[in-house]
Amino acid sequence: MRDSTTTAPGGATASGTADTSSKPPGADSAPAVRTGWLLGIVLAGQFMALLDVFIVNVAAPTMRRELGTSGAELQLIIAGYTLSYAVLLITGARLGGLLGHRRVYLGGLALFTAASLACGLAATSGQLIAFRLVQGVGAAAMIPQVLSLIQRHFTGTGRVRALGVYAAVLATGAAAGQIVGGLLVSADIFGWTWRPVFLVNVVVGIPLLALGARLLPRDEPHPAAAGGPPGGAIDRGGLVLLAAAVTLFTVPLVLGQELDWPAWGWAMLGGSAVAAAAFAAYEPRLARRGGVPLFPPRVVRAPGMPVAVVRSLLAMVLNGAFMFVMALHLQAGLGFGALRAGLTFVPTAVAFGVAGLTWQRLPERLRPLLVPAGFLTTTVSFLAVGLAMRDGGEGGPGFYAGLTGVGAGLALAFSPNLTGALALVRPEDAPHASGLMTTTAQLGGLVGVATIGTLYLERAGALTLRASADAVWDASLALAATGVLGLLAGVRYRYRR
Incomplete structure (x- = not known):
């Protein structure tokens, strides 16, 4: 990764010269920030935490068999992490502003890594649910600092590019989680079956902690920057x-x-x-x-933010629900092994990555159309996947075309929306905006699993092939209807620049 440098936050004007009047105390002596390393470290943590939302999907049938979990316990294992994560994200954002983004990021990463170890060693469903909740607490402390550090240490086109990579990482984690989960479960490392899907976080998290402690920019609490009174406050x-x-x-x-x-x-x-x-x-x-x-009015009412919140919520409802339903159908319904089930999502991951990283190359005049186009693409693609699965077969070309369309559509529905909204937020509002947008995104995934995922389980019953195929069609109709809502949300909206 190529390194670049920038001044400490609060010290750059649009032209790139230092604005000494806005520098915090001590900024003149602050060392240059190696933004390449900063982005790599925080996005690695981001990716690891988001991977854990979806990596469990592929391992779910194995956990259900070995731990004897009920359907509700299985959903709590999957959704419990996101529940504590979503509820506490705003508090994590506020703590970053009060105590320092580096400090809270590293603390959250340490807790997340320790909880991952406990998940990997869990002996019962109840223990696993409890440790997943703790994992969510660690992620809630860590993840809001990612956007805050990007907002504070990147400016101009560099910030736009960094936000684009952030958006790509945020939703690519869904498909990547299925793939990595399939590889780990199929490898059956040391005969541990599903446990490596959690233990891999320990292998990654410990080196990441060491790198972060050495390379992330040091910061001290600045309550005023967090929007609070001296001494700070939690709502x-x-x-x-x-x-x-x-x-x-x-x-x-x-x-x-x-x-x-x-x-x-x-x-x-x-x-x-x-x-x-x-x-x-x-x-x-x-x-x-x-x-x-928790949500200052100036952030909630910022240009583009209300529409961006709705769109982000709906995009992640689609993302979370689709991955949950397809992971169960592929393994429990069609009888795929974990590796084959995980690799099935390769077209989705590739399409998301390509679309998420290249949309900025399109002409400026076309960008307001990207988000509606993304929701339209996902709507059509969900119907294609449902039709391909409806007869109980393995889908064929239409199925894989639908998976590709889902990935590209979600990228266009999510990435330009997130980037366009956050690029307009002032750096001092970064903790609040990051908490708002990441809370919305994670609530969306939680709602998707809890609603459309529940619809699938209700229709699938004992998860026989015929029942599961019918349930996938019903879930596809619900996903398509949600995609239409996203298409209609703010269809006339244009970001004010």
């Missing part, structure tokens, strides 16, 4: 309301199918709506009183 009221809304929404969706939709589940869904409404009302009031909300 405990907002955090409680947000956690309540997410938990009350997710738990009944994950457990409802297994428990035949009990009355308490419907009560929790109603409570989730109440908690969400209370959160939406509480945050602006806190800002008006001079407090520091």
Whole structure:
């Protein structure tokens, strides 16, 4: 990786000269930041944490067989990580602003690596669920610092390119997780079957900690940069309301199918709506009183941000649900081995990577059309995949064309949307914006597994080939309908530059 250098955050103007009036204390003596290494280290952590959202999908049938997990426990193993991750991302973003992005990134990476070791050694489903929740806490501390460090240490076209690579890494992790998971489970290293899908994080995480401790730019807490008063503050009221809304929404969706939709589940869904409404009302009031909300109004109302949030949510609903459903159908329905199931997603990963890294080469006038075009492509592709799988066969050319279209469509729906929105956010708002966008993305994946994933499990029943194929078609229709919502969301919108 080629290194480049830049000045400390807050010290560069549009022309690239230092603006001494905006430098934090001590910036004059701060060493130059090796941005090539910085980007590589933080995106490696980003990729590892996101890989762990999806790598478990391929290992799920093996875990279900060896640990005797129920359908609900399996969903909690997969979604529990994302649950704690999504709920605490905003707090992680705030802690980075208060305590220093480097410090919180490395602390989160250390916790994530330790929890991964515990997951790999878990003896029961209950232990694995608990350690997955801890993994999510570590990821929630680590991941918001990635965007914050990019926003603070890259400027101009360098920042746009870095955000483009970030977006590509963010969603490529889904397909890559399936592939790596298939390779690790099939290799059956030391006879450990599914356990290496977690232990690989230890192998990667320890060297990454050593590199990060040496090469990431040192920073000290700057409460003012985090938007808070001296000494900083965590919006405990907002955090409680947000956690309540997410938990009350997710738990009944994950457990409802297994428990035949009990009355308490419907009560929790109603409570989730109440908690969400209370959160939406509480945050602006806190800002008006001079407090520091989880989502400052200036970030939520930034140009492009409301539409970007909706689009990001829907894109990740599609991403999370599709990977969950297809991983189960390929292995439990069609009887593919873990390696074959993982390699099936190669067209999706390649198409996403190519589209995600090349869309910026298109003429400027075409860029506002990319996100709607991405959702349209995914809608058609989901229908193609569903039709190819509907008869219980292995799909053929139409199936692989659909997988390719899903990858390209998701890249166009997600990457230009994220890059266009975050490029307009001020560097000092980076912690808030990164928390907002990453929370939205992870909630989207969680909602996708909990809704369309539950629909699939409900229709598939005992996961026979015929039942699973029918369930895939039903899930494909739901995915296509969600894609249409994404197509309609902000279809007339243009980023103001």
